[in-house]
Amino acid sequence: MTGHVATVARKEFDDAGRSKLLWSLIGLLVGLVVVGYVGIWYTVDDVTAAEALSFLGTPLQVIIPIAALIAGYMAVVGERRSGSIKLLLGLPPNRTDVVFGKLVGRMGVVGLAIALAFLVSLVLGAVLFGAVPFVDWLGFGAVSLLFGTTFVGLAVGVSAAVSTRGKSMAIVVGFYMVFVALWELLTAGPYYLLYDEGPPVEAETWYLVLDQFNPIFAYTNLASSLVEGSLYPFQFQYGLQSMEAYGMTPAERYPGDAPFYLQDWFGIVVLLVWLVVPVAIGYVRFRRTDL
Template sequence: MSVPTVARKDFEDAVRSQMLWSMTGLLVGLIVLIYGAVRYFEGSAPADELAAILALPMQVIVPLAALIVGYMAIVGERRSGSIKILLSLPPTREDVVAGKLLGRAGVVATAVLAAFAVALVLGLVLFGEVAVGELFGLAVATLLLGFAFVGIAVGFSAAVASRGRAMAGVVGTYLVFLGFWDVFVGGIYRFATGAFPPGIIPMDGRIEPWALALQRLNPMEAYGVVASGLMDQQVFPLTLQFPIGVNVVGNEPLEDVVIGEVPFYLSEWFSAVVLLAWFVVPVALGYLRFRNADLG
């Protein structure tokens, strides 16, 4: 029972430290601002389009908030020395890492669900209708995105011994996902095939399916795929686009984009698996470092 105990204590600490309330207030305030602006300037909007509007700001706020929530989860305990007291009790190092992951994920989940509950109410109050299916689909995709970045942050927090290194790790990772991932994949494509990936606006060629799979390993890209599938409308990932990158976006069927048959790993459900992998794998790697770390 040590993991649930650590998770519950961590969640309660987040409540006492205002971490939960700050993130919830930020997301709720964002939704109130967006819905209020649409009501004021437009008067009304189709319910499904109103839900889709939330996808972009959620991609901006939720990953950053999740990284802030998670990056001090373990390294903060090491800096204060409380990790020694915690490990002198029944929890093992594995319990601490798993409990911290679940506790911080609980903070993100509570804030995201509260924000979408407010969106549901505001949609009814201000516009008289709500696209429940689209709003629910976006909420699920946003939860998966938040969990992915919590996993990344807690993984760094477990792997390093200082706040500065943890912060550098999460900030650097976020910047890679935001601005350099497609360039990285484009470079691999150039090395493997002798040419840069074709663009599709307009489509000027087909792309190797493995390159598109590499692109979707970026959690921002995976979020776009999952949210688009669950909402039944296009959600564009928040990434910078470069001419040499893999810029496969839009509504083209994959059969018209990739070379050969569409493999299973380009399915929408596999992108959900990618997001869950980002929740688990970085933490597992961080634990391997933390397991034998000298805690002083």
């Protein structure tokens, strides 16, 4: 990796600043925060700033992945589609610089949008509710930034690995549908086949480990440990597991003291895995492909 990563990243961020992408993301997230805070303040009595902050967890877990996937899925394959990749590689940046420069640049775009949204939430919390839960706010914001950059990494990795826009879009949409709509079928379904019943509250350890590797679950588990109240993952439910188990963390479902890999903080590892592995696969494929 050379020093041209920063050059590519800066150009990527500057291009986004001149396009509708960055401003659309900022407008979407900031607008969501404003509408949410004003709506809570106007309709719900006796709500604290900490409670208002936790309410944002549900819409953010839906909007941030979609925004990040949109921001990243064309990062590399878009250059290949237009033919500009050959011109770009004819300049000092090499393939490594292109992949990681695009990754950093798109992370900057999504990160700025999330940071501004949380800055607005800080101001609105002080104005509307008279207090700012700064520690909660800072932790929740940091976890949300990691959550957003995880999905950017997933999208950029896919974009680097494939050769057409259609394939990139199909794969990132497929991942999102797996996380939101198919996860219970893919995890609780095999459990049912093996044990002739759905996962109970105290399910087998292998199932609890597998179930927590949904990045949306990892985000809500982490956020729930940082803000007041519990955040429930946005997921289609098929009734394959105990109703009591929905909304419980792996640590809560484990009998006795949970091992480190089932504790809430392990969600950071899960998010980093979903960030690093797709980028690594996409990078290797892009390095080997014939342009």
